[in-house]
Amino acid sequence: MRRLDDQRVILTGATGGIGTVIAERLVAEGASVALTDVDGDACAELAARLDGDTLPVRLDVTAEDAWRSVVLAVRERWGAAHVLVNNAGIGSLGTVGSETRERWDQVVAVDQLGTWLGMKHVGAEIERSGGGAIVNIASILGATGGLANSFSYAAAKGAVRSMTMNAALHWATRGVRVNAVVPAFIGTAPLLERYGGTERHTAMLANTPMGRLGRPEEVAAAVAFLASDDSGYTTGSEIYVDGGWSAR
Known part of the structure; x- marks a missing residue:
């Protein structure tokens, strides 16, 4: 039996580099997956490629009414x-001195506010279904000083880690487990296209003890574990998929 047979999953950011691989893993594990992203056409295209039970839905994670619509559709x-x-x-390379207010607001809205709205609206559904799991994707940049830039992204992802622990306590006796995956730099096609061969790429590798970028499949494997009953006694925890960053 696959680990997620008969499980109904809502996945945000489904059409990004990591999101698509997470979607593939969830479907392979037997889940029915609502594929959501701000690009509805890309969600439909992904659904057509996947061999499983999927529902493509456009979702702006910063819009509370949109979350209500997704919950109802599922x-x-x-x-x-x-x-x-x-x-x-979404990310930003701005530093504490160079980041703009406009970009700060955008990053915090998607990465922090969007995560909270998801937990708020889907958490109640998970209780209704008899219990299950919330998996938040954080970042090593929200747990360390990183490369001394990406300031707004680090702030938002640090908040995701705190919200994960807080929500885990809120739901601890109510059947909803809440955990986070904390990746370091993952070698998706968009990342490599943007930074491959640059000084930033060199810095990513130089600061990773294992000396390589992570693979999206390694993040997806952690997500599948936390989404399944294999992690039934795990809540308020983090899995670092970081090549050793957190041990430095």
């Missing part, structure tokens, strides 16, 4: 959700 299609994977995120 309930009407399958019933109340069992799992939420908060993967949607």
Whole structure:
């Protein structure tokens, strides 16, 4: 039996480099997956490629009404959700001195506010379904000083880690486990296209004890574990998929 047979999952940021691989893993594990992203057409294209039970839905994670619509669409299609994977995120390279207020607001809205709204609206559905899991995608940049830039992203992802622990305590006796995956730099195609061969790419490798970028599949494996009953006694915890960053 696959680990997520008969489980109903809402995945945000489904069409990004890591999100697509997470979607593939969840479907392979037997889940019915609502594929959400701000690009609805890309969600539909991904659904057509996946060999499984999927529901493509456009979602702006910063819009509370949009979350209500997704929850309703999933309930009407399958019933109340069992799992939420908060993967949607955007970044910025701005430092504490160079970041702009406009970009700060954008990053915090998607990465922090979007994660909270997902937990708020889907957490109640998970309770309704009889219990399940929330998996938040944080970042090593929200747990360390990183490369001394990406200031707004680090702030938002640090908040995701704190919200994960707080929500885990809130739901500890109510059947909803809340955990986080904390990746370091993951070698997705967009990242390599943007930074491959640059000084930033060199710094990523130089600061990773294992000496390589992570693979999206390694993040997806951690998500699948935390979404499944294999992690039934795990809540308020973090899995670092970071090549040793957190041990430095």
